[in-house]
Amino acid sequence: MNNKIAKYILSGIVGISLLLFMACNELDLEPTNKFTDPTYWTSTEKASAVLSMAYSQMHDAGRFFSDEKLTDNLYLGRGNPDEKIITSGQADAALGLFAERWKKAFEGIKTCHVFLENVDRVSGMDEALKARMKAEIRFIRAFIFFTLTNHYGDVPLFDRDITVQEANNIERSSRATVLDFVRTELNAIVSDLPTKQQYAEKDNGRITKGAAMVLLARTYLYENDYQNVASITEKIINGDYGTYSLFPSYEGLFLPENEYNSEVILDLGYTLTLRTWGDYYDAIPISAGARINAFAPTQELVDDYVMMNGKTIRETGSGYNEENSYVNRDPRFAKTIVHHGYQWKKGNGSVSTIYIKPGTGTTDEEKLDVYAGQGQNASSTGYYLRKYFDPTAPEGSIAAGLNIILMRYADVLLMYAEAKNELGQMNEEVWNKTIRPIRERAGFTDVSALNYPAGGNLKEIIRRERRCELAIEGLRLFDIRRWKTAETVLNGRPHGAKFEANNTSYILLEERKFNPERDYLFAVPQSQRDINRNLTQNPNY
Numbered sequence: 001m002n003n004k005i006a007k008y009i010l011s012g013i014v015g016i017s018l019l020l021f022m023a024c025n026e027l028d029l030e031p032t033n034k035f036t037d038p039t040y041w042t043s044t045e046k047a048s049a050v051l052s053m054a055y056s057q058m059h060d061a062g063r064f065f066s067d068e069k070l071t072d073n074l075y076l077g078r079g080n081p082d083e084k085i086i087t088s089g090q091a092d093a094a095l096g097l098f099a100e101r102w103k104k105a106f107e108g109i110k111t112c113h114v115f116l117e118n119v120d121r122v123s124g125m126d127e128a129l130k131a132r133m134k135a136e137i138r139f140i141r142a143f144i145f146f147t148l149t150n151h152y153g154d155v156p157l158f159d160r161d162i163t164v165q166e167a168n169n170i171e172r173s174s175r176a177t178v179l180d181f182v183r184t185e186l187n188a189i190v191s192d193l194p195t196k197q198q199y200a201e202k203d204n205g206r207i208t209k210g211a212a213m214v215l216l217a218r219t220y221l222y223e224n225d226y227q228n229v230a231s232i233t234e235k236i237i238n239g240d241y242g243t244y245s246l247f248p249s250y251e252g253l254f255l256p257e258n259e260y261n262s263e264v265i266l267d268l269g270y271t272l273t274l275r276t277w278g279d280y281y282d283a284i285p286i287s288a289g290a291r292i293n294a295f296a297p298t299q300e301l302v303d304d305y306v307m308m309n310g311k312t313i314r315e316t317g318s319g320y321n322e323e324n325s326y327v328n329r330d331p332r333f334a335k336t337i338v339h340h341g342y343q344w345k346k347g348n349g350s351v352s353t354i355y356i357k358p359g360t361g362t363t364d365e366e367k368l369d370v371y372a373g374q375g376q377n378a379s380s381t382g383y384y385l386r387k388y389f390d391p392t393a394p395e396g397s398i399a400a401g402l403n404i405i406l407m408r409y410a411d412v413l414l415m416y417a418e419a420k421n422e423l424g425q426m427n428e429e430v431w432n433k434t435i436r437p438i439r440e441r442a443g444f445t446d447v448s449a450l451n452y453p454a455g456g457n458l459k460e461i462i463r464r465e466r467r468c469e470l471a472i473e474g475l476r477l478f479d480i481r482r483w484k485t486a487e488t489v490l491n492g493r494p495h496g497a498k499f500e501a502n503n504t505s506y507i508l509l510e511e512r513k514f515n516p517e518r519d520y521l522f523a524v525p526q527s528q529r530d531i532n533r534n535l536t537q538n539p540n541y
Contacts (some may be wrong), residue, residue, distance in 0.1 A: 014541060022408060025052070027106050027156055027528075035114050041121035042127065051133055057108035057364040058066065058140045059147070059268055061277035061404050063101065064474045065295075071476040072489040073301045073467075075509055077380025078294045089513025093523035093541045102525050106150050112141040113161040113350025133355045135192035136207045136413030142185040143215060149178040151522045153538060157181060171534045172524075179219055186216045196243030201328060204260040205403075209241040211266040213452070214407045221415055224483050230419035236412050237433070250273045251335045256392050256402050265407035272393065281398040283385040285354050286368040286377060291398060296381040299338045299495035299506055301471060302353055304464050305333040310439075310449030310509070312464075322498070336471050338384035346371035347391035356382050358499055371507070372497045382507060387472050405473065410438055414466045421458050428452040436463055442469070443538040481520055490514035 035050055068074055069083040076084040082097035091098070115137045119130060148155045157173035158166075193209045213236055220228035235241065247253045247263040259267070262489070270276055280295035303313055308328045311318035319328060326339050338344065340356040355361035356369050356379065371382045390400035418435035420426045431452040439450055453461060463483070467476065480486040491514045496507030518540035529535045 019312060025101050026057040027158075027162065027170060027532075036159070038118070038121060041118045044122060044125050044538050047115070047122050047133065048127070050111065050118075051137060052109045054140045055269075056275075057104065057111055058143055059404075059406060061268065061270070061279050063104070064268070064404050064406075065279045065472075066097070067182050067474045067477045068472055069295055072298060072494065073471055073476050074295045075381050075494055076215075076295045077509075078292060079377060081294075086519070087512045087514075088510070089515060089519070091523065093526035093529070093537065095523065098522045099527055100435060101149075101151060101522065102249050102528060105144050108144045109141055110161070112137045112144075113159075117161055131192045132194065135189035136183050139193070139207045139212055139215070139233060140191050142182045145178055146182045146215065146219060149175045149182075150481075152524060153521045154178075154536075156535075170532065171533055172536060178224070183216060184202055184221055186212045186219075190241070196244070197242055198498070203268060204271045207266065210236060212406055213241045214265055214412060217412070217415055221419075222478060224422075226422040226483060227420040229415055231422060233412050233416040233419065235418060241314075244412070246409060246413075246437055248441065250332055250442050253408075254335075254387055254402070254405075256390060258404045259523055263409045264403075264405055265409060265412075267406055268404040270401050270403055272399065274401075276399035276401050277404070278398040278400065280385065280388055280390075280400060284389055285338055285384045286342060287352065287354065287365050288346070288389075289395065289398075290384075292377045293379040293384065296379040296496075297383040298381055298387060298509075299383075299497060300489070301467070302333070302337060302339075302383065302497075305330040306449070306464070306466050308444060308449060308455075309446045310444070325498075330468055331541070332468055332471075334386075336385070336387040336468075340382070342384075342386075344386075345391070347393070347395070354384070356384075356497070356499070357503060371497070374509075378497060380507070380509065382499045383471060403473060410441075410469055413438060414469065416461070417467070418462050421462055426458055435462070438465065484516075484520075486520065487514050487516040490519075 003171055017412055028272045040046060069076055070086060076087075082091075082095055085091050085095060086097070116134065118124075119134065122130075143158065145155070153176060154172035155175075156170045157178050158170065162170065190209050190212045193207060193212055196208045199206055199208070211541075213265050217229050217232040217236070220226075220232070236244070243262075244265060245262045247258065247261045249258075252258045253261065253263060281290050282292060283296065284290045286293065288474050292436055306312050306329070307318045307320055308330070309317075309319065313320040314323075321327070326333070326341070334342070338352070338354055338356075339424040340360070342354040344352050344354050346352065353366070355366045356371055358371055361367040369378055369384065372378050375379050388402060388404075390398075390402040392402075393400050417426065417430060419428045420434075436450050436452075444450055458499050463479075466479065470476070480489055490512050494509045495507060498504070498506050500507050518538070521538045523541040524535055524537050529537065
C-alpha cells in the first residue's frame with residue numbers, strides 16, 4: 001500500500017468524529033452513532049476504523065503549533081487569538097482555547113474506551129493483532145491523559161466509559177495519580193507493541209515500543225526525575241526498543257520525501273488532498289505564498305543560536321557582528337528562520353531573495369515581506385519561518401501534507417544529556433554520544449563547537465541546544481514550564497529585528513505577562529464547572 005495512503009488511513013477518517021460526540025458534558029460525550037451498536041463490531045476492518053479515529057484525535061497540527069505560540073519562540077502579531085490572550089495575562093476560565101483543548105482530549109478518550117469495551121466482540125480476529133491494537137489504543141489514551149495533566153494539572157481520571165450521571169459528578173484526580181496511571185499503562189503495553197523495524201512498510205506511523213518509552217521518559221522529565229529519565233533514554237539509545245539514529249540532514253528531516261526516516265519515533269500523518277494542515281501558511285513569507293503573517297520568530301529565539309565556533313553571540317571571541325548578524329551562525333538557524341536576505345528555495349527548485357529590512361526590495365512582490373510596523377500583513381518581528389514548510393504543496397495552496405513529528409531520536413539524546421548533567425554525571429563520553437553528534441549533523445565543523453566544553457555553564461549550553469534543535473516542534477512550552485523559567489521569559493516586552501528608527505534599534509513588541517501563581521496551568525473550563533460542581537478550579541482563575 002502506498003505510504004501516503006497508509007498514513008492517512010492510520011491518522012483517522014476525516015469527519016467521522018463529528019458524528020460521535022454530541023453531549024454537553026465533555027467527559028460523557030455520549031455517542032449516538034454506530035460505534036456503540038454491538039452489530040457494528042463484526043470485522044477487523046471496522047475495529048481498525050475506530051482505532052484510526054483515535055489516532056487522529058491524539059493530537060493535531062493546530063494544537064502542535066498552538067503550544068509553540070504560547071512560548072517565547074514566537075510572537076503573534078495580528079488580531080487577538082486565544083494564545084495572545086493567554087500570553088498577555090488576560091485569560092480567564094471562559095477562554096475558548098481552554099474549553100476546546102479539554103473537549104478534544106475527552107473526545108479522544110471516549111473513542112479509546114469505546115474501542116476497548118467493544119473490540120472483543122469481533123469474532124475470528126487474530127489475537128496477536130487484537131493485543132497490538134489494544135496496546136495502541138491504550139498508548140493513545142495515556143498520551144491524551146498526559147497532555148491533559150500537563151495543561152490542567154489535576155483532571156478527571158477514569159479507565160472505562162462513564163455514564164452521564166458519573167460525568168456530571170466526577171472529581172479531579174491529582175496529577176500524581178494521573179501520572180501513575182500513565183506510567184502503569186505504558187509499562188503494561190510495551191510488550192505488545194512492535195519495534196519500528198518489526199512493522200511492515202504499510203504500517204509506517206503506527207505506535208511502537210520506542211514511542212511508548214519516549215512518552216514514559218517524558219513523564220519523568222516533566223517532573224525533573226532525572227534518574228528515571230537517564231535510565232529509560234539510555235535503553236532507547238542502546239536499541240532495547242528498536243533502532244534509531246540521527247537523520248544525516250537537519251533540513252531533510254522535515255521534508256516530505258524523508259518521512260518515516262531513521263530518526264522519527266512518532267509522527268502525525270498528513271497527505272496532500274486527503275488530510276492536510278494550513279497553520280504554517282500564516283508564518284512563511286508572503287511572497288512565498290502566505291496569506292498574511294500571523295505569527296513569527298522573536299529576536300530572543302534568533303539570539304539563542306550560537307556562532308559556528310560554539311560561542312554565544314555575546315561571548316568574548318564569538319566573532320559576532322551586529323551589523324552582519326546572520327553570518328557564521330548555527331546552521332540550524334537558516335533551516336528554521338527566514339531573515340532579511342534569505343535565499344528562499346521554492347518547490348520547483350528556483351530561489352528568490354526575501355527582503356524584510358525597511359527600504360529594501362524593488363518590485364511589488366519583493367516588498368510584500370518588508371517590515372511595515374505592527375498589525376500589518378508582513379511580519380511583526382522582521383522574521384518568518386522556514387522549518388516545516390511543505391515544498392510539495394501546490395503553488396498558491398495553503399494546504400500542507402507534511403507529517404508533524406511528535407517524537408524523534410535527537411530529543412532522546414537531549415533528554416539523556418540533560419539528565420546526566422543534572423545528576424552530576426555529564427562528561428566527555430556522554431557529550432560525545434549526545435550533543436556532539438547532534439551538532440555534527442547540524443553542520444558544525446569547528447572543534448570548539450564540537451568538543452566537550454572545558455568551561456562554561458553546561459546547564460545553559462544543554463538548554464540552549466535543546467531550544468535550537470527542537471525549535472517550532474511544540475516542546476518549548478513544556479520545557480520552560482518544568483524549568484520554571486516561563487515566569488522570566490514570558491514576562492516583559494519581546495523583541496524583533498533591528499528595523500526600527502531607520503534600522504538603528506530593535507523592534508519592541510507588546511508586553512507579555514505571566515503570573516507564576518496562575519499561568520503554569522490552564523483554567524478548568526467554566527462551561528464544565530457549570531455542569532459539574534465537583535470540578536474545582538486552578539489557583540487564581
